[in-house]
Every structure is written in structure tokens, then in C-alpha cells.
Amino acid sequence: MLFGLAGLGVALAADDSKHARAIVGATSIGLHLAGQRFGRNQERVSDYHGMKYMHGAGYDTSAAVTLQEKFVALSEGRKSNWLQGLFASHPPSPERVANNRAALAEFPPGGELGKARYRAHMAALFEDQQAYDLADEARQNIDRNSARALRLIEEAIGRQPRESLFYGIRGDILASQGRHGDAVRSYDNAIERNPDYFGHYLGRGLSRDTLGDGRMARADLERSNSLLPTPFASYKLGGYALADGQRVEAKRLFEAASQASGDVGTAARTAFVSLDVEDAPWNYVKAKPVFEDGQVMVEVSNTSGYDLVDIVLRVHVEINGESVYRRVDLSDLASGYYDVLESGIHYGAEDDVNVGTRVLEAAPGW
Numbered sequence: 590m591l592f593g594l595a596g597l598g599v600a601l602a603a604d605d606s607k608h609a610r611a612i613v614g615a616t617s618i619g620l621h622l623a624g625q626r627f628g629r630n631q632e633r634v635s636d637y638h639g640m641k642y643m644h645g646a647g648y649d650t651s652a653a654v655t656l657q658e659k660f661v662a663l664s665e666g667r668k669s670n671w672l673q674g675l676f677a678s679h680p681p682s683p684e685r686v687a688n689n690r691a692a693l694a695e696f697p698p699g700g701e702l703g704k705a706r707y708r709a710h711m712a713a714l715f716e717d718q719q720a721y722d723l724a725d726e727a728r729q730n731i732d733r734n735s736a737r738a739l740r741l742i743e744e745a746i747g748r749q750p751r752e753s754l755f756y757g758i759r760g761d762i763l764a765s766q767g768r769h770g771d772a773v774r775s776y777d778n779a780i781e782r783n784p785d786y787f788g789h790y791l792g793r794g795l796s797r798d799t800l801g802d803g804r805m806a807r808a809d810l811e812r813s814n815s816l817l818p819t820p821f822a823s824y825k826l827g828g829y830a831l832a833d834g835q836r837v838e839a840k841r842l843f844e845a846a847s848q849a850s851g852d853v854g855t856a857a858r859t860a861f862v863s864l865d866v867e868d869a870p871w872n873y874v875k876a877k878p879v880f881e882d883g884q885v886m887v888e889v890s891n892t893s894g895y896d897l898v899d900i901v902l903r904v905h906v907e908i909n910g911e912s913v914y915r916r917v918d919l920s921d922l923a924s925g926y927y928d929v930l931e932s933g934i935h936y937g938a939e940d941d942v943n944v945g946t947r948v949l950e951a952a953p954g955w
Contacts, residue, residue: 820849
């Protein structure tokens with residue numbers, strides 16, 4: 590179940606190269622949290638204090654034992670779901686069950702379990718469970734059968750018309766069908782019900798961009814990024830900034846988006862490098878002097894990861910205290926390659942020679 594009791598905030602997941610509107614930055618946050626590890630003693634102390642505070646608040650501490658028992662049983666299946674990330678950072682174990690059971694002597698059971706209050710508060714969600722299941726199935730069918738996906742999400746909306754995520758999914762489905770005007774209206778409905786969810790603005794911004802409404806698209810993408818920065822919104826905003834001549838801002842946005850994997854990250858890295866290689870070519874091209882048969886040569890290396898063209902260097906040579914400058918040009922240099930160029934400056938065997946090099950210009954080779 591995607592949307593149920595734990596997943597309302599991170600609903601949309603998809604391949605960024607095909608469905609960028611479904612990129613959810615919270616996924617990367619979850620992966621980061623899943624990468625944390627806690628020691629056995631830290632877990633023991635945490636469990637102990639948890640039971641201490643449960644007892645002090647009047648709750649039944651036996652639930653701490655049964656919960657860990659349930660976690661141990663679930664962890665044995667190791668299914669790919671939201672619990673896997675939790676177990677990665679807080680692994681359940683029979684040892685934790687035993688520790689909690691031993692702590693019952695200090696914090697005896699008998700307090701409140703809160704089942705009735707829990708059921709009362711969750712009643713509405715339980716009633717809506719079928720609607721969320723329909724929405725989950727609709728999302729999974731966007732690529733396979735968008736017509737069926739649309740029928741499913743309409744049924745989900747009919748069952749629970751207040752849920753903003755359903756209208757967001759409907760917008761995604763309509764956009765996948767090329768119906769961007771209808772998609773915008775569906776995102777409008779989603780935003781009306783929840784104006785603080787970034788994904789609705791991201792989807793609407795992308796549809797508006799496709800419709801050619803750049804001003805409104807940019808506003809939506811900026812709003813989306815203010816709520817939760819995502820690589821695709823940053824990449825698109827970088828394009829808008831560059832079109833407006835805001836080169837520094839464009840580079841900042843492209844660099845932020847370049848941290849992503851997949852097609853968006855690759856495109857953003859290429860866009861950033863295409864600007865930065867012109868602003869700071871020395872970060873991508875390395876030059877060092879080479880002395881050969883009485884002539885100062887220059888070894889030029891392309892460390893950028895991209896093919897470069899129109900490389901210009903300056904060579905400064907001091908021979909017995911006299912300065913000589915030369916410009917050295919290289920029309921193109923493939924990524925990972927180097928070339929040795931003549932400077933045209935010669936010296937004698939007895940001369941005192943000092944050489945400095947500087948990369949002045951370079952341009953992307955695409």
C-alpha cells in the first residue's frame with residue numbers, strides 16, 4: 590500500500606528520464622537516513638529510555654516487547670518497502686526483544702494501550718483505504734495503461750474527493766496523455782486542497798512549460814523548489830535563468846541539479862560544465878612546461894570529462910631574467926587526452942630558464 594498510514598507525503602515515484610514530474614526529493618532524504626547505522630549499545634539505551642518514558646506517561650510497556658517481536662518477524666521477510674529503510678538504521682533483533690522484556694521488571698506493564706483512541710483517530714483513514722489502494726494502482730498503470738489509470742483515479746476521487754494527492758495523480762496521468770491543459774486544471778484542484786505540497790507545483794509547472802506558458806511555469810517551479818528542491822525543477826529553472834541572461838544563477842541551479850543520477854543529472858552536469866568551462870577553463874584543462882631539445886614545450890591535458898575546443902594558453906618564459914610571452918592555441922582535445930605543443934621559445938644549454946603557464950580559454954566541444 591503506497592498511500593496509507595505512513596506514505597502520504599512521498600507518493601510519486603518514477604524514472605526521472607520519462608516522468609520528471611514524479612521525482613520526489615524526499616526519496617533521496619529517505620535513502621540518506623537509511624544509510625545511517627546505530628550501535629547495539631545505542632539501540633539498547635534508546636529502547637530503555639523509550640520504555641522509561643512510556644511507563645512515566647502511563648502507557649503499557651508490554652507494547653515495547655510486542656512491537657520488537659513484530660519487527661523481528663517482519664525483518665525476516667526483508668521485503669522491499671518502507672520498513673526496509675527503517676530496519677537498515679534500526680535493525681530489530683531477538684536481543685532487543687530480550688532487553689525490553691527484562692526492562693519490564695523495572696517498568697511493569699499494565700498501563701494504557703490506547704487502542705480505542707487509535708481506532709477513533711484512524712477511522713477516517715481506514716474507511717478511505719480502498720480509495721488509496723485505487724490511487725496506488727492508478728499510479729502504477731500510468732505507463733502500462735493510462736486509460737485504465739484514469740478510470741481508477743476517478744474512482745478514487747469519487748470515494749475521497751478531499752485528498753489532494755489524487756488530483757495530482759490525475760494530473761500526471763493527463764499529462765502522460767498529452768492533455769496538458771486538463772492536467773493543469775487537475776493540479777489546480779490538488780493545490781486548492783493542499784497548497785503546501787511541492788509535487789503539485791512541479792507537475793503544473795512542467796505542463797505549463799509544455800504549453801508554452803513560461804512565466805507561469807517558472808513561478809510554479811520556483812514555488813515547488815521553495816517547498817522542496819528537486820533536481821528536475823532546478824534544471825528547468827536553470828534553463829529559464831540562462832535564457833534571461835542570469836548566468837550565475839543558472840550555474841547555481843545546474844550545479845544543484847547535477848548531483849542527481851539519471852538523465853536529469855547528466856543533462857544538468859553538461860549544462861553546468863558548458864558554462865563553467867568558459868568561466869574557469871583552468872579547472873578543466875591542465876598545462877605544464879616540457880623542455881625538449883632546447884625548446885620550451887607545453888603539455889596540455891583535458892581533465893574535464895568532456896571534449897573541449899578552442900583552447901588558448903599563455904606561456905611566460907624568463908631566460909636569464911628576460912621575459913618572453915607566447916600564445917599557444919589548440920583547436921580541440923578529447924576528454925582524458927593530452928597533447929604536447931611547441932611554444933616557439935628556444936633557450937641555450939647554459940641559460941637560466943623559468944616557465945609559467947596559464948589556461949586562458951576553452952569551450953565545450955558540443
